[in-house]
Amino acid sequence: MLPTTIVIGISMVVTPPLGASTAIASRTHLHHKPHCILILTLRQVTDLLTATQTHTTMPLPPSSQTPLHTRSYSLPQADHRSSLTHLANSEIKHAMSRSSYCKLCSIPRREHSLQTLPVHLSMTESEHPRLILHDFLSPDLCKGFTYKSLDLQELEFIHKSCSTIGYRENVFSTTLSHLVATNSPHMILPFIPIREKLKEKVEEFFGCEYEICIEFTGLISWCKGASIGWHSDDNRPYLKQRDYAAVCYLNSYGVDFNGGLFHFQDGNPTTFIPMAGDVLIYTADTRNVHSVEEITDGERLTLTLWFTRDKSHDEDSKLISSLSKHPLISYETASKPQIPFPASQNMYWFPPEQSSTYETGFDIRYARLHVLGYQICCKDTRVNSSFDFSDILLEPLHLVRGNDLFEKEFSNILHLLQVVQFYHWKGPELKKLEFKMESLNVGPVSMLQCENIRFLKVEILKSEDLAESIFQRGICGENVEHDWVSFCGAVDLWEAYTKKLWHSLVLSLPNWIANQSIFYESDDGSFDLVM
Ligand SMILES: O=C(O)CCC(=O)C(=O)O
Ligand SMILES: [Fe+2]
Known part of the structure; x- marks a missing residue:
């Protein structure tokens, strides 16, 4: 397959011919990456194109050599971009076959590069910064973790046994603080690898490594009659700290529920059809006003995370504080059976x-x-x-x-x-x-x-x-x-x-306290039926 580079300039889209793309890739030292998206400033794009079109061998200005963002991705067919324009009309039809085919490029999903997930970028990314990841929880992605149960059904099991009434009509939720409060703090362990992976993706996409923390983690299920109109996720005074959202879909439209389609008010794609393992990442502000259609049957389940730059809203610190005060988490109880205790x-x-x-x-x-x-x-x-x-x-x-x-x-x-x-x-x-x-x-x-x-x-x-x-x-x-x-x-x-x-949990807690952060430790919590 020929190498392909798409160059996106801020506030404009440039589609250089293949030769020019390759030249740009080599000039930005990216020739070793066969397919990539470069996000450049307008100035960088102009410099690069001028240099490429005039076939100059003059060195480029240093500012043009470092893209703002570089994302490798698999581009198995020539043009995802034209697919995007047709997407709105044919989304539902495509989505129904999405369990095996990618919505944007129509190739079997398992054939996507597995090291680098398929990343589909909106053409108006700077106006509506959002990212869709398909098959985020595919077994290959999870290879890095020795934790065996990166398993959507494990989270479903936790939700169906621990959830309480949620924050909207016909919505149910399971929060990590609730698990701690009901003597099920060990149930937060299965969230940790996926929580970390989602944070990594958000940091990578928005270029904010070490700047954000997780503000909220929750399993949220939407049952018949639940819906939400146009809103941004920071639209209340008490939600102002929210900067980014990541929604990981744990079950599928048309299989586990009907209705519940996600819509963005502006930009592309306008509609997103929730399918198990897919992730939607977007800013929590008014650049990504969205809604969820009413659920008409079944139970739509997501793992939803919000991220903040405000350290006073760090979920890890709050959880570590309550875990360290938990009377039963100690070496003495490490091998004793634990019983959940209900909330009010x-x-x-x-x-x-x-x-x-x-x-x-x-x-x-x-x-x-x-x-x-x-x-x-x-x-x-x-x-x-x-x-x-x-x-x-x-x-x-x-x-x-x-x-x-x-x-x-x-x-x-x-x-x-x-x-x-x-x-x-x-x-x-x-x-x-x-x-x-x-x-x-x-x-x-x-x-x-x-x-x-x-x-x-x-x-x-x-x-x-x-x-x-x-x-x-x-x-x-x-x-x-x-x-x-x-x-x-x-x-x-x-x-x-x-x-x-x-x-x-008993073994991990001292390390979490020392680091003031909840993180995954290998060989932690893996559970096998044959013990
Ligand atoms: O579940 C989704 O797809 C999005 C939910 C949402 O918009 C919210 O909880 O604010
Ligand atoms: Fe929302």
């Missing part, structure tokens, strides 16, 4: 307007169990309406499916939900392992227990239809067919997983 009831009640009376709506933890076909039974078989259900959810519970009651007790609803979601994450692999039948402890539900189960359901799932429309059964890839034998295996493996992450 109102953080789990949907819709939030109902959380003062709980007259209608549902508890999101119970609803997530319900859509997977589970129910719960509490220890006290004499429950009646004088019992406060929010207290019951903090106490030991049994898991029920149909007429089967799983005899092991879970410490509270969050513990139970984590194990169930772990089973649905690891289920397909668990089914391949052989577990011994004698460890199976499942019995039939008694008449008294039946009453108890029904009572809890009525109290906690007041609006069953609403719960089913928000966390739609079957749409979100929850296709593990339940069997108690492999579920039993999941209970033990969940404990091993938790212990392993907790152990890594």
Whole structure:
């Protein structure tokens, strides 16, 4: 393939002929990079073109030899730029085949250079600085990490077992500070490699290495009815510190949800179709006003990060401060099983307007169990309406499916939900392992227990239809067919997983405190079913 260089001058686009591009590349000492984008000042472009067109061998002025930015990328077909102009009309059609083909150049995505991700730049980059990365989490990109579980589904597992009511209607979120507060600080470990990678990309693209810190990291899911109109991400006084956003899509349009297309108000591309593993990076100011269309079904899940230049908003410092005060993170607890502890009831009640009376709506933890076909039974078989259900959810519970009651007790609803979601994450692999039948402890539900189960359901799932429309059964890839034998295996493996992450956290924390930064350490937290 012939080498190609695109030269973009600030506020103008220059498309030199191939020969000129090659000459420019060699003059800027980039001839060793076969395909690259140079971002130059207008002056630099003029100097370079004049020199190239007159075939002068005179040395270029020193200022012209260093591009403002240089990004290598794979350019498998001649012209991404013309594709960009046609993009708006054909985006949806292209996106549907994007799982295997690149939207801009239509070549199979896996054939893109894997060392340098495909980088698609807007032609109006200086006016609307934004970057789209496809397959950001491809296994090849993650090769640098020995952490095995750079796994979208691990983040989905964390979200479905730990999320609370979010900041907008029909939106749910899992923040790192919430994980620390609910005795699940070890669950921040799976975020670390991807968080680092995203920060690196933002720094590289905006040329701000060592100048920014992460302000917020969160898993955010948008369910049926959720949307957001035109806005910039710094559009509130308390958000003014936000400089850049990176949204990593953890599931796909047309597969896991419908609706939810992302639009930029100005510049290209105008529409972005969320697909698992893709990342959108943009400035948080008015150069990137955007919106998200209403979700019409399913659950759209993202890992969203905001970055700031204001060190007083450094998320790492805040997390390290709360982790170092956490009473249970110590060498003594490093190998002890840990149990999550729920936050206050109102953080789990949907819709939030109902959380003062709980007259209608549902508890999101119970609803997530319900859509997977589970129910719960509490220890006290004499429950009646004088019992406060929010207290019951903090106490030991049994898991029920149909007429089967799983005899092991879970410490509270969050513990139970984590194990169930772990089973649905690891289920397909668990089914391949052989577990011994004698460890199976499942019995039939008694008449008294039946009453108890029904009572809890009525109290906690007041609006069953609403719960089913928000966390739609079957749409979100929850296709593990339940069997108690492999579920039993999941209970033990969940404990091993938790212990392993907790152990890594205990070992990492002193280094994080010393560096005042949360970073990935190799051999940290990798989890394998075969232990
Ligand atoms: O999830 C997305 O695609 C963007 C969400 C967004 O605009 C926001 O949370 O401010
Ligand atoms: Fe936004």
